[in-house]
Amino acid sequence: MRQATGRVVPVNGRTVHVEETGSGTDWVVFEAGGGMGRTCWDPVTALLADRTRLVAYDRAGFGRSGRTTARLSIDDLAADLVALVEAVVPGGFVLVAHSMGGLVARRAVEGLGPRLRGLLLLDPAAESAPVYDTFDRTAAKVDRSLGVTQALFRSRRLARLASRDLRRLFPVDTYEAMLAEDFVPAGIAQTRKEIKAVAEAIPRFxxxxxxxxACPTVLLSAARPQKGRGRHHTALAEHRRRWAESLPDGRFETVDSGHLIQAEQPGIVADRVEHLLGRTGGTSPRRA
Structure with missing residues (x-):
């Protein structure tokens, strides 16, 4: 059962809901992908909690965090991440980010400075890939679709039906928390804002x-394409590989998983976290 309790942390005039779990001297911070919050990390945190301090949170306007009328940019979200780390984490840490959260994490790198001991990216957005050439149009289509979903999600039964794929991936208590906090009209409204933020960020990136x-970086790319994105999948993976291998200390891996690697392959994610901690003088990894 989900028993983690959280606290409200002020960041840049907003508030975010933060859960701190685990024990030990090493710290790991998690940044969720678009449309998801702290609960999406439950399968991974369960594997690390006995030896690592873990910080997962809901971005402003999402989940249990304070509502905001503003449409925050990726830069705003990155600034919130930096402020959160400064408020909660006392020293060095590893940052784990998924999908859109990869853009937030990468924009936050400079602000996090040398405290960032390692970066683990799960199927991150790769702005250089051709699929993003027309992402502004894609975002507009997705926004129209989510506008319908937002109204339908006033019905708990319809929300459960529309999110049935996630029900198969996450523990029952995690899914029920998502259903209550994320798959509601307010959650969909915030997801729509974040998709627009991504569309605006792509040309800037x-x-x-x-x-x-500058820290050791591992990028895990899903081997199985997202629904409707099979045509672009190979190109996305190739652009992720190029970016990872261009880094001073980057590593690219393909993982037998769909987009939600943290749910389908939490053991691999936990192992790579420990690998990064081990690389920088923290916990020794179980296996590389």
Whole structure:
């Protein structure tokens, strides 16, 4: 059963809901992908909690965090991540980010500075890939679809039906928390804002890429394409590989998983976290 309790942390005039679990001297911070919050990390945190301090949170406007009327940019979300780390984490840490959260994490790298001991990216957005050439149009289509979903999610039964794929991936108590907090009209409204933020960020990332992380970095790319994205899957993976291998200390891996690697392959994610901690003088990894 989910028994983690959280606290409210102020960041840049907003508030975010933070859960701190686990024990030990090493710290790991998690940044969720679009449309998800702290609960999506439950399968991974369960494997690390006996030896690592873990920080998972809901971005402003999402889950249990304070509502915001503003449409926050990726830069705003990155600034919130930096402020959260400064408020909660006392020293060095490993950052784990999924999907859209990869953009947030990469933009936050410079602000996090040398405290960032390692970066683990799970199927992150790769702005250089051709699929993002027309992402503004894709985002507009997704927004129209989510506008319908937002209204339908006033019905708990319809929300459960629409999210049935996630029900198969996550523990029952995690899924029920998602259903109550994320798959509701307010959650869908925030997801729509974040998709627009990604669309606005893509040309900026292309024109002025974030400073590359100087810390050890591992990028896990899903082997199985997202629904409707099979045609672009190979190109996405290739652009992720190029980016990872361009880093001073980058490593690219393909994982037998769909997009939600943390749910389908939590053991691999936990192992790579421990690998990064071991690389920087923390916990010794169970296996590389």
């Amino acid at each position: 292309r024109a002025e890429p974030p400073a590359p992380p």
